[in-house]
Amino acid sequence: MDASTERVRPERPLSPHLQIYSPLINMVTSILHRITGAALYVGSLLLVVWLLAAATGPDVYDYVAALFATWPAKLILLGYTWALMLHLLGGLRHLIWDTGAGYELKTTDILCWGSLALSFALTALIWIGVAASGGL
Template sequence: MASADTEVSRRPRPLSPHLSIYRPIVTMVMSIMHRVTGMMNVAGLVLVVIYLLALAGGPESYEWANGIYSSWLGRIVLVAFTWSLIHHMLGGIRHFVWDTGHGFGDVRYDLARLTIFGSIILTTALWSLIVVLEVI
């Protein structure tokens, strides 16, 4: 009977490729960010539901939720949620362009960069407008 300590069992096993093997490129990072923003959107929608429940719960619960969401930490979370929604939307548009058969080749890098910068610019513009109009 063969022993478990034979030469065959001592050979190093091959490793599967993983993120440390590959050089990160913008399209790979965008793929990961699309998944991350999808999870952020779910968490943000939970915050929206909490706010709506507080609104339906009466003046005391509304004041409680409004106090949390209008604090500096609440505003940071809302800005992050807004960026997440916009980034995920622009990533979806990028995927829609790919579904039409366009945007492949070197253009895919430009589309990925446009998604990054577009989400930052649109979020900044939206929150600048919110601050100027004093909506929140």
């Protein structure tokens, strides 16, 4: 077969990419829901360590509590709290969608923005409550 008889593929448009396509809030919250779900697996190991330390005895518990009282650990726990809140609210958003409600674009945007904003607010309230009780 020579070059003159080969089939030539017509030019096709390229797929959109980040320089052209702007992500929508429902796409962003969907991705964050998946990421926070994975982060909760890892962060839950901290809860297991804390519970095992409490079950082991006061010396081990005091050691783990001292580790959790460091600034890097508090930052990780803050992130864990936010991930838990966002994932919880994302689950509630999906529960609403499972009922067949909330599929209108405006409602979807409100639910997505609301879950994102509320996750930050709930995280702040939890940590303010912990600080007020003397837990930090």
